[in-house]
Structures are given as C-alpha cells and as structure tokens.
Amino acid sequence: MKFFIDTANLEDIKEAQAMGVLDGVTTNPSLMAKEGIAGKENILQHYLNICNIVDGDVSAEVISTDYEGMIREGEELAALHKQIVVKLPMIEAGVKACKYFSSKGIRTNVTLVFSAGQALLAAKAGATYVSPFLGRLDDISTDGMHLIAEIREIYDNYNYETQILSASIRHTMHVVNCAKIGSDVMTGPLSAIKGLLKHPLTDIGLKQFVEDAKKMNL
Ligand code: G3P
Numbered sequence: 404m405k406f407f408i409d410t411a412n413l414e415d416i417k418e419a420q421a422m423g424v425l426d427g428v429t430t431n432p433s434l435m436a437k438e439g440i441a442g443k444e445n446i447l448q449h450y451l452n453i454c455n456i457v458d459g460d461v462s463a464e465v466i467s468t469d470y471e472g473m474i475r476e477g478e479e480l481a482a483l484h485k486q487i488v489v490k491l492p493m494i495e496a497g498v499k500a501c502k503y504f505s506s507k508g509i510r511t512n513v514t515l516v517f518s519a520g521q522a523l524l525a526a527k528a529g530a531t532y533v534s535p536f537l538g539r540l541d542d543i544s545t546d547g548m549h550l551i552a553e554i555r556e557i558y559d560n561y562n563y564e565t566q567i568l569s570a571s572i573r574h575t576m577h578v579v580n581c582a583k584i585g586s587d588v589m590t591g592p593l594s595a596i597k598g599l600l601k602h603p604l605t606d607i608g609l610k611q612f613v614e615d616a617k618k619m620n621l
Contacts, residue, residue: 404581404582404586404587404588404589405426405427405459405566405587405588405589406419406424406425406426406588406589406596407425407426407427407428407429407459407460407462407568407588407589407590407591408425408427408428408429408590408591408592408593408596409428409429409430409434409570409571409572409590409591409592410428410430410434410592410593411430411434411435411437411438411440411449411453412434412437412438413438413452413453413456415592415593416428416453416456416457417456418593419593419596420456420457422596422597424596425457425459426459426460426588427457427459427460427461427462427486427588427590428453428457428459428460428461428462429461429462429490429512429534429568429570429590430450430453430461430462430463430464430490431464431490431514432464432466435449447479447483450463450480450483450484450487451483451484454483454484454486454487457486458486459486460486460487460488460510460532461484461486461487461488462487462488462489462490462512462514462532463480463483463487463488463489463490464490464491464492464514465477465480465489465490465491465492465500468492468494468496469496470496470499470500473491473496473497473500474500474503477489477491477500477504477509477511478509481504481509481510488510488511488512488531488532489504489509489510489511489512490511490512490513490514490534491504491511491512491513491514492513492514492515493513493514493515493516493517493521493524493525497513498513498524498525498528499528501513501525501528501529501530502528502529505528505529505530505531506529510531510532511529511530511531511532512530512531512532512533512534512568513525513528513530513532513533513534514534514536514570515534515536516533516534516535516536517535517536517539517540517550518550519550519553519554519557522535522550522553522554522557522558522565522567523557525565526557526558526561526563526565529565530565531565531566532565532566532567532568532587532588533554533565533566533567533568534568534569534570534590535547535550535551535554535567535568535569535570536570536571537550537551537569537570537571537572537577537581538570538571538572538573538577539571540571541573547571547577548577548580548581548584551567551569551580551581551584551586552584554567555567555584555585555586566587566588567585567586567587567588568586568587568588568589568590569581569586569588569589569590570590572589572590572591572592572595573591573592573595574594574595574598575595575598575599575601577589577591577595578591578595578596578599579599
C-alpha cells in the first residue's frame, strides 16, 4: 500500500520523506489555507516546493466548480511539474473534467467521494485515483471502512485501474484496516504514519537489549 501524507506543511512532508516510507502528498484548499499560503504565485510555488521534497505524486486541487474553470486550472497545475496530479471534486463538472484530463493523459484524483456510486463514476471517467473520505463518514456514525470495501469489490469486479486513495484518515487503525481491505493508497497526517511505530513491548525490549549490550563490553 502506498503512503501519502495529507498536508501542505513542508516540515511534516520532509519528516515523512526522511523516514523513507513516503510515496506522495495530497493537499486541498483547507490544508493550503492552514499553512497561510495565499495568492496564485505563492500557491504554485508551494506545490513546486512540495514536488522538490518528495519523489511521488502530489495532488493539487482546483478551486473552480465549473467545467471551463477546472480545465483552465487543471492544465496550468499539470504543466507546473510532472509529479502533479489534478484533484477534482466529485460533481458533474468534475467528472466531465476528469474524462477530459484522462483522455489527454493527465493524471487525476477525484475527491470528496462518499459513496460507492460516486467511486464507480470516477472510475468510468478514467480517474487515476479516487478519494473516499473515511474519517468524515465515521464522524457521522457511518462506517467509512465499509465504503472502502465496497469500492474494492466493484473495482475488482471490472478490473478498473483507478487506485483507491483512502483519505480523511485519522489514526493508525484506519491505516491498518485500509491495508487489510486492499486500499491501493492511504493519505493521512504524519501522526497516523508515525503512530504505526508505537508498541510498548518494542520499547521495553529495546531498553533491555541496550542494558544487556553494555555487559558485552563492546
Ligand atoms: O485531503 C482530503 C481529506 O483527507 C480530508 O481529511 O481530516 O479533513 O476529513 P479530513
């Protein structure tokens, strides 16, 4: 399973990259705003900064909600750097734009997906990635993981090449359960990635090994 980090924070991206486990980055307008990135030039430069840190795909989301605007923005984003993937919202204009970009060989990530039907449409439109938001479903007492399993089943039934990019990951068990179900990618915060390291028996065991190593007079 590929690990993407869901942030526009350069320090978090650098830290995940330095661990050697990072396969890409996803951003959205809220994450960019959180870092205080404003103005077109600064936004484009920030995407370039991210591309220069990681080797893999970097999702950059369009702001427009109309088809023409999405095409204009998406073409500009795709031309910025070969690692950029154009992120489009799951609305009719977004599906149409996804079809346009996939026919041009431009990679896409269809976001704000909350149902299997929406994921089916994204695959039909040739999306490179589909982003079901599992944490936000869990937030409203709906089983987000069930949606990931449904999409996996549908995509496997027809050998769709669209990759399931499980998004809105909140914690380590989301990551582990996504891996069990067969999500192609997960995107989450640095805390969800680093949380996978944690086990008290590892800490106790290492403490003991370090103490016993002292007896070896190295
Ligand atoms: O990038 C989209 C998605 O991951 C948002 O996550 O935590 O705002 O629900 P969250």
